[in-house]
Amino acid sequence: MPLPSYRLTLVSNEQICPNVRKLRFEFVEANSFTYRPGQFVSFQLPYAEKPLKRSYSIANLELPNEDGLVTTNYLEIVISYVENGRATKIFFEAQAGDEFEISGPVGLLVLGSELAERVFLIGTGTGMAPYRAMLNQLTELSNHQFHILFGAQKLENMFYLDDFWAADKKDNIHFYPCLSREVADNCHPGYVQSQLELLKPNPETDLVYLCGNPDMVDDVFDLLKELDFGVKQVKREKYVFSKF
Ligand SMILES: Cc1cc2nc3c(=O)[nH]c(=O)nc-3n(C[C@H](O)[C@H](O)[C@H](O)COP(=O)(O)OP(=O)(O)OC[C@H]3O[C@@H](n4cnc5c(N)ncnc54)[C@H](O)[C@@H]3O)c2cc1C
Structure with a gap:
């Protein structure tokens, strides 16, 4: 089954280290996106004839509910600069107001019931x-x-x-x-x-x-x-x- 997709608007794009930018987006449809801390999303980025698909971890700092889930209005990601990187260029030059599409969330790097001491x-x-x-x-x-x-x-x-x-x-x-x-x-x-x-x-x-x-x-x-x-x-x- 295909993963659900969501539309986002870029709210801010800030350099936080010499080679890293922090991007914050708002979901066009509020409270529609639910994730587990540790998961990532896939961006579909328009590029020549075929869109690029690139994964980025969710960096939001929020409090999950008792099932370990967070329903949110925003998405925060951090991106490292990659020389000649196609997605890098798009994200590093993106401006507040630009629209994006993601699908997800996915990923198993989450805190499950099998935690150790x-x-x-x-x-x-x-x-x-x-x-x-x-x-x-x-x-x-x-x-x-x-x-x-x-x-x-x-x-x-x-x-x-x-x-x-x-x-x-x-x-x-x-x-x-x-x-x-x-x-x-x-x-x-x-x-x-x-x-x-x-x-x-x-x-x-x-x-x-x-x-x-x-x-x-x-x-x-x-x-x-x-x-x-x-x-x-x-x-x-x-x-x-x-x-x-
Ligand atoms: C599950 C998952 C989660 C991810 N989460 C994040 C995240 O939170 N933040 C983040 O910054 N990235 C993350 N990535 C990496 C991200 O998806 C892209 O691969 C990365 O941003 C480079 O994409 P690009 O289109 O700019 O480079 P491309 O156009 O794909 O690559 C351009 C050239 O650079 C080389 N290259 C690509 N990446 C690197 C690199 N890192 N170092 C050196 N050479 C490289 C390629 O081989 C190619 O020659 C994640 C990847 C996965 C699989």
Whole structure:
């Protein structure tokens, strides 16, 4: 069955890092769109003869209902700049008032009933968007300990930090910004892999979510496999490129 589609109007388009823009849209038909934090949508973008289809994670920070669902009037996404990227050009140049079409939501990188004692939420760059969307839900799941690892080269490449640090004030949420190319206050040196190893992941008690750069996702998964993690204990969402 085809996924439902929705029309959106761009409300704002803001640069939040040297290479990342945050786009906020409003749904033309209010309260028609329902999602689970962690899911993504597919944009259909007019392009020459054939439209482009591109996926973007929902970055909205909202409170889900008791079934874990959010019905919303708006959509927020964060987009990294890709050299010669076709969708990148469209989004980076888009103006308030421009109309878009999406379908969805889709995706299994959500907080289900199978949560473990400790849950690691690991991402790089815009791969942090799904975890931002989960923050209010994590607060409510106080029987679980959540460790959020954000990887970037430099502090200037990080965003939504206020939201992650505010969540870190809760007893069950722990935030670790990891910088691979500079040293900064309150940040951990090196890749997310180094920080993960310090937290001694254990397949008996832990569940790991990985999102973003496909190389990072593969590298961390390889590391976890060496520690006897199986596919059921590692949820992966790779931001793979589209063929067209
Ligand atoms: C489930 C899912 C969720 C996603 N969520 C997000 C999100 O929230 N934010 C986000 O920014 N992206 C996200 N992506 C990636 C996004 O869908 C596009 O692939 C990305 O924006 C590039 O599209 P483009 O049309 O600009 O580039 P294209 O025109 O498809 O590619 C142009 C050229 O750049 C290469 N290329 C494409 N992407 C990259 C890259 N990242 N790095 C280096 N080279 C590249 C291609 O191979 C090609 O040669 C997601 C992908 C998936 C599958």
